[in-house]
Amino acid sequence: MTDRLRITGGAVYDPANGVDGDVRDVCIENGRIVASLPNDSPRLDAHGMVVMPGGIDIHAHIAGSSVNHARRVLSDERTADPAAAPDLLDAVGRSGTGGTVPSTFTTGYRYAGLGYTTVFDAAVAPVSARDTHAQLDDTPIIDAGFFVLMGNDAYLLQQIAAGERDRARDYAAWLLGATGAYAIKLVNPGGVELWKRNVRAVKSIDDANGLSGATPRAIMETLADAANALGLPHPVHIHCNNLGMPGNVATTLDSMRALSGRRAHFTHLQFHAYAGGADKPWASGAKELIAYVNAHTEVTADVGQVMLGHATTVTADGAVEYLLHASSGRRWVNVDIELETGCGIVPYEYRDAAAVASLQWVVGLELFLLSDDPWRVVLSTDHPNGGVFTSYPELIRLLMDKAYRDERLKGVNQKLLAGTALADGLSREYTLREIAIITRAGPARQLGLTSKGHLAPGADADITVYARDVNVATMFAMPRYVIKSGTLVVEEGQLRRAPATHRLHVRPQYDAAVMRDVSSWFDRYGTIALANYPVAPPRDAPVPVGASA
């Protein structure tokens, strides 16, 4: 344990506190940042290095029933990526396997090895929350939380159809606490329930399609309002309808307009930013979409960049995965889950010789490069959907190094790229300050994590120290030091310690009257006793909500 530590001489990037590469010391005591330390405190020499808060991943798939279904089906790819146990000083290291969906221990070690210290799983079926907590308990070093799926919950859809918005809010509040979740997630609102009914397309956000009044618009409005009324630290987290379809930028813009003026997070924008369709070829819709986002400060987003190479698509959006399976001929897993949500998995490869994959790669980069506000448009690859989290350093290089980006651009399929902003030449290069925002300070602010993503006194001592390198991908791939809750976990580039982790979750208040109704719903349609449904409350205190937040 490092009770006290002074990191000296590094160039500090702490954008939340207006620090932009200034050389200064960072002091740590008992797991938190402090203003100063006695002179004889232990020192860590960071001269010539870059100091940032620990990385925060706002949207990844690392723990849960769907992730485990993916691990299981990927037995062939993981043989090529064994992960030996690290030699740790404070714990017995555990071995594992990598590939696109690593085993739990390997997930924690690899994130920490990249300087990431906090990760959110973006899609957990309520009924499987217990599974997710158990997997996160076996995911070392990183603090973690998850978003619980509500956009196709049959009980909620009924309440929304009946206009029972208060009851929907109370149910959402109960479900967040019962599952130990951090935020409300909507995946293809209404569309997954329709897929289970063999209705395979959502034509517009006002298309009820037999869900009576529970249109995608009504689902998004009700749950956006619920999250905001409950004062959740993170607003509703939305994966829009029509993911991956040409022309879907119209749906995405409609969804954003539907929630105009409401705080909401739109995830993996890249997968929702395509023009074309209806007999027209695929095209980039990035310019149009990012213009809306730039102009509307209530919107936050993550990009969901596609990285060329292997990936695994794993989503609650079962309908999309069927189409991917049908068009690619690849293996497909579908699991329909308990009147709550779905799960689809297709192992995939984004090939630079493929026209659509190349377009997707370009669309993501355009979103980054045309974004006016790094605080609101942050980095993700929707791991492992667009790419594996270990590719973040490569993505950072693409953003910071125009010459490299141009070189890569020449190597991809050009068929659909004519007229894209990127092909026309975008000269922007992200600065280290902007990288610190899109990988740390921005996600922390979007998530409402007040003690993470910055280095002011009182903040969690989650810190990454990078040695500079002409190749920024190398720099970001191999931090020299990583500190988690004040403990030195990476030392001279080696993983050395695996301290205890924290679970990030909320437990909002609700009107208990809703439970009468929920109880009779469970009696009629449930396969689990209501008394057995909630998980054991996580050890860590919940993150405050509402007025106290």
Place this chain on the structure above:
Amino acid sequence: MSEMPGLVEHVTCLGCGCSCDDIVVAVRDGRIAEARSACPLGSAWFGDGSVPTDIRVRGAAVSIDAALDAAATMLDEARRTLVFLSIDTSCETQRAAVAVADTLRAVVDGVSSSSVASGILAAQRRGRVGATLGEIRNRADCIVFWGTDPAARYPRYASRYAPEPAGLFVPDGRRSRTLVSVDVGDARGPRDADLRLGIPVDRELGAIAALRASLAGRSLGEHPLAGLADLSRTLAAARYVAIIYDAEPGALPPEPGRAESLMALGLELNATTRACVMPLRAGGNRLGAEAVLTWQTGYPMSVDFSRGHPRYRPDEGARALVAAGAVDAVLVVGRPLGLPFAIDAARTVVVGPAATAAACAIAIDTGVAGIHEGGTAFRMDDVPLPLRAPVPGPRVAADVVRDLAQRIAARRARRS
């Protein structure tokens, strides 16, 4: 003297993979007087809650400390160890057992490799279409029991999941559903099916292939079985099909290709309607062992840590390794019953319920997960459930295995 019975509600039964969680256990004098709502199989699984409470090293009663030291020594000194995840353990215990295997660079396996490997491998090759039981209960309007009548080995399946209960989209329960029974040789489906089809054992895969052909718009072949065309039409007309078969050995005639063929049928049905394929699985939290192995190693069974990282060895599971004499120590975690290999008494450690009933070198009796120990177990559809502990047991298996893991790690640390 007899007290009033205490009642423990919402108890989860692990008597079969249905994992019914509505059991009310009546406890009198520290014993289970009754397991209300349980079927006869479940009642037998609960029993009266009495389990042996001993600790033995080569037949002699010893302290837990002495037994764990002896076990740590034996396992640590072995060249090649098998850690076997048997039944009636919680996921918490299984997690600790896989940690032991990792530290020992052992082989770890569970009951699945010798019972349902063909289905697991088929899903890895081809993918799968699944559903949780609540989805089948609430949505499936066509239930196909393939050579399987759940009444025998999954007694409450029909009443809790399908076809009996009313559901959100099948409001009249059984009457809202078409029940199909496919009899494979002598393996018969439910008696009251709406549609019945008999398949000779040697024509099973051919019949599935013919069904797939017909659903894809091709012909049923030259000499189709009687009733196959009806079944094909019924499947195509259904809104949501659930194809259900007993995946555990002993019910259907052995047919290694069945799992993959049925899965292919299920996958293809989704081109036009919605469908899932549900293998019925037995109890004791065997699905938990697969889930834990998968999240910790990436593989659901037959994992070899001998090179310092997990390798998938589906052809060299516990049964094959022991038969080949390839291991010189075995740690069984869980009940030492129904193991796919013969215990070599001199080289085996058992930590689990009634461990001391097995002829083995070191035996540490623990409680039964779900009767004496809480924790988590997985239902046959991979849904996790909490376990309750209606009566006290000797000692908690997870604690024992964690302690063993620490002792082994300490020995290794001293050496390095």
